Amino acid sequence: MRIGLTGGIASGKSLVATYLEKQGIPVVDADKLARQVVEPGEPALAQIVATFGQNVLQTDGTLDRKQLGAIIFGDEQKRKQLNQIVHPAVRQLMKKQAELYEQRGYTRVVLDIPLLYESNLFHMVNQVWLVYVDEATQLRRLIERDGLTETEANQRIAAQMPLTAKKAQADVLIDNNGTKENTYRQVDNALAKTAHE
Numbered sequence: 583m584r585i586g587l588t589g590g591i592a593s594g595k596s597l598v599a600t601y602l603e604k605q606g607i608p609v610v611d612a613d614k615l616a617r618q619v620v621e622p623g624e625p626a627l628a629q630i631v632a633t634f635g636q637n638v639l640q641t642d643g644t645l646d647r648k649q650l651g652a653i654i655f656g657d658e659q660k661r662k663q664l665n666q667i668v669h670p671a672v673r674q675l676m677k678k679q680a681e682l683y684e685q686r687g688y689t690r691v692v693l694d695i696p697l698l699y700e701s702n703l704f705h706m707v708n709q710v711w712l713v714y715v716d717e718a719t720q721l722r723r724l725i726e727r728d729g730l731t732e733t734e735a736n737q738r739i740a741a742q743m744p745l746t747a748k749k750a751q752a753d754v755l756i757d758n759n760g761t762k763e764n765t766y767r768q769v770d771n772a773l774a775k776t777a778h779e
Contacts, residue, residue, distance in 0.1 A: 583690050583776055584680055586707030588698040590745045591738050592724035594758035594765065595713045599694045601766055605773065608683045609692040610676050619671040620645045629667045634660070655737055669701055676706070690776060699743050699751065711772060712752035714745045715759050 587602070587609070589595035599609045619626040622643045631639060634653060640646045654661040676693055683691045693707055704710065715723070717739075724735040749755060754772045758765045 583709065584707045585690060585692045585776065586698050586703065586710045587692050587694045587713070588696060588710065588748070589713035589758075590715075590720060590742050590748070591696070592720050592727055593713050593715050593745060594723075594756075595694065595696065597758065597762065597765060598711075598713050598756060598769055599692065601769055602692050602773075605769075607690050607692055607773075608688055609694050610679045610683075611694045612672055612676060612696060613694070615672045615675045615679075616668055619668060619675065624671075626667050626671045630664065633663055633667065655741065661741070665701070673703070673706070690773075697742070699748050704751075709753040709776065710751065711754040711756060712745075712748050713756045713758050713765075714749065715757075717745075719759055720745070 587595060587599055589598075599611065603609050618624070620630060621627065627645060630645065630650070634650065638646055638650045638653070650664070654664050676695075680691045680693060695701075695703055695706070698704070698707070698710065720739060721732070721735055724730060724738065725732060728735070730738070754775075756765060756768045756772070
């Protein structure tokens with residue numbers, strides 16, 4: 583079974599992913615793979631430079647994420663262009679990694695995909711697990727975590743589909759408004775159910 587783990591920015595998805603790994607369930611992390619596919623020498627990085635210009639590179643030839651972020655966060659069209667370069671490369675790697683785990687005998691593999699809904703990747707998973715928090719908590723945690731202004735944090739939240747809209751399409755809802763222990767309990771319950779499916 584492939585479980586699609588998703589959430590919104592600062593909703594606690596990483597907390598759940600780390601917990602699942604501690605339970606011995608492999609997690610294929612889309613964000614980690616997204617960093618791999620833009621390393622120097624990778625085709626995706628060359629495409630990004632061709633699309634956005636040399637100024638998205640640091641002096642050592644690596645991607646200047648801050649510079650690229652400044653270009654795409656305010657511009658829907660540019661963000662789409664970037665996603666069209668990075669996402670197919672990431673999806674290919676995710677599929678490959680999930681297959682490797684399955685060949686090794688794992689019956690459950692978690693695909694940690696922040697933009698599962700936005701990129702319509704339901705076909706990649708058997709179940710969708712959504713980690714959510716209320717809007718005020720999401721905003722507060724994002725400002726605290728990334729040191730953003732309220733405006734910057736709101737921009738990043740607005741760039742994603744609202745968590746409330748995602749809830750309707752999820753198979754498992756994990757409420758992360760409370761304590762870590764409360765969140766872990768919900769994950770354990772969900773795991774117990776998938777063990778019988």
